[in-house]
Amino acid sequence: MTLNFQQVYEKIRAIGQEAAARRETLERQRQRAWDLFQAWKEKAALLAEKVERARGYDPTLRCAIPLGAPLDSAFDPAPASVPPILLAADGSQIAPDRHAAVLYSLVNVGAIVLRPGSGAAPEVFTESSLLFDDEMYTESGALTEEALALRRDLAERRVLLELARQAEGPRLALTDGPVELWGAKNADEQEYRRHLEMHKSILSQMQEQGVVPAGYVDKPAADLVIRLLEIAALPEDEMKDLRQRHPLRGATDLWLFSRLLRGGQRSAVFGLQSSSRAHYTGDLALHFFYLNAGDEKHPALARVEFPRWVAEDEAALNALHAALLEQCRLMGARPYPYLLHRAHEIAVVRFEEKQQVEAMLELELRRAGGEVGQKSGKQSAKDNR
Numbered sequence: 001m002t003l004n005f006q007q008v009y010e011k012i013r014a015i016g017q018e019a020a021a022r023r024e025t026l027e028r029q030r031q032r033a034w035d036l037f038q039a040w041k042e043k044a045a046l047l048a049e050k051v052e053r054a055r056g057y058d059p060t061l062r063c064a065i066p067l068g069a070p071l072d073s074a075f076d077p078a079p080a081s082v083p084p085i086l087l088a089a090d091g092s093q094i095a096p097d098r099h100a101a102v103l104y105s106l107v108n109v110g111a112i113v114l115r116p117g118s119g120a121a122p123e124v125f126t127e128s129s130l131l132f133d134d135e136m137y138t139e140s141g142a143l144t145e146e147a148l149a150l151r152r153d154l155a156e157r158r159v160l161l162e163l164a165r166q167a168e169g170p171r172l173a174l175t176d177g178p179v180e181l182w183g184a185k186n187a188d189e190q191e192y193r194r195h196l197e198m199h200k201s202i203l204s205q206m207q208e209q210g211v212v213p214a215g216y217v218d219k220p221a222a223d224l225v226i227r228l229l230e231i232a233a234l235p236e237d238e239m240k241d242l243r244q245r246h247p248l249r250g251a252t253d254l255w256l257f258s259r260l261l262r263g264g265q266r267s268a269v270f271g272l273q274s275s276s277r278a279h280y281t282g283d284l285a286l287h288f289f290y291l292n293a294g295d296e297k298h299p300a301l302a303r304v305e306f307p308r309w310v311a312e313d314e315a316a317l318n319a320l321h322a323a324l325l326e327q328c329r330l331m332g333a334r335p336y337p338y339l340l341h342r343a344h345e346i347a348v349v350r351f352e353e354k355q356q357v358e359a360m361l362e363l364e365l366r367r368a369g370g371e372v373g374q375k376s377g378k379q380s381a382k383d384n385r
Helices: 005-017 019-040 044-057 145-165 189-209 224-233 236-244 253-260 314-329 338-347 351-367 377-383
Strands: 063-066 085-094 104-114 123-132 171-176 211-218 270-273 286-292 301-307
Touching: 005 019, 019 224, 019 253, 044 063, 044 224, 044 236, 063 224, 085 145, 085 338, 104 145, 104 338, 104 351, 123 145, 123 338, 123 351, 145 171, 145 189, 145 211, 171 314, 171 338, 189 211, 211 314, 224 253, 224 270, 253 286, 253 301, 286 314, 301 314, 314 338
Parallel strands: 085 171, 171 211
Antiparallel strands: 063 270, 085 104, 104 123, 211 301, 270 286, 286 301
16 A cells, blocks of 8 residues: 555545535635625726736736726627638657666657638648757756756747748637746746747747737636735735735636636736736737636636737737637537647657657667666666566
8 A cells, every 4th residue: 555545534534524614715705806806897097007016016926917998898709700720839848867778858849730711631740859968958057847848838839930931811829828938937047038038039920920829728727817806905005015915815717707708708808917027028018818618507717818919909809719719619518729639639749659769769879889878776666567
């Protein structure tokens, strides 16, 4: 037995005994959040000013920025007159493994292009980048899993830009997750800065090409609008304690917009206040809306991110809204953009493929007189289980 089930069971019992009390607390928090939402829904300008003041106390503040529309706005889909070409990309990676016989890593990007109404089958693309020797290092040292994820995210966007250049007319370029670049932000600042500049360059080139980039965040965990309501509720003389004040903890954006949005509707557009705001300026400033890709009985909320130039283009917003809904409905009861699902399937490196890459690499090194190490004792023991 590898788990002390008695200890786990005792904890589960305790959790169950407290469930009713937690539910009552949660309902009170939700009601307070809803009341604040209703009280401030027509005061977007005042809220935006308060967010600006709050930034002075906490530069890392992460919340929504109201842009003028009522907070409770809900928009039905408006299909585009010309269906856009849809492009989607996703990536996977093999991280460096010091226990393996050969140290290497790999980034694999899968992409798919669909031309609605053309009758043509979707086009599928794969880009595989093997990293070895000096490529396994950054300016700060050995390549980490975080730094590799950063390269993967950038590779996805670069592939989308290349494919978009080969198409004409309206184009939507979709990725899974936020448009904001994450990765090794804290672990390797120089690496992050370098990739951030390349990422912003790609976004600017997409703007020049007339391509609409968007990031689809399924079941988002960030409570950006709830945090906005917490700021609204905070007295000015308590603003200095902003980081410690979370009076609505438990209430979530998922709950709030599941209550507000009917099936197929999207919310108002919000700006994104985050520590990265200083990097995404002008037309690159990040914005988002919430989308209910489900229905009233079974809401399925996503946050959709895009740059400011998309936020200011009503036709682009409508095309994005309609295309995402159509893609999600292809997946049936579990809404998620079909093209992103297919891109993920294309990008995933299976275990058998990983083994084949390692075998090919070891064989080539031995043939060429290179050095091949041995697996660690720990890894060998695992392999023999």
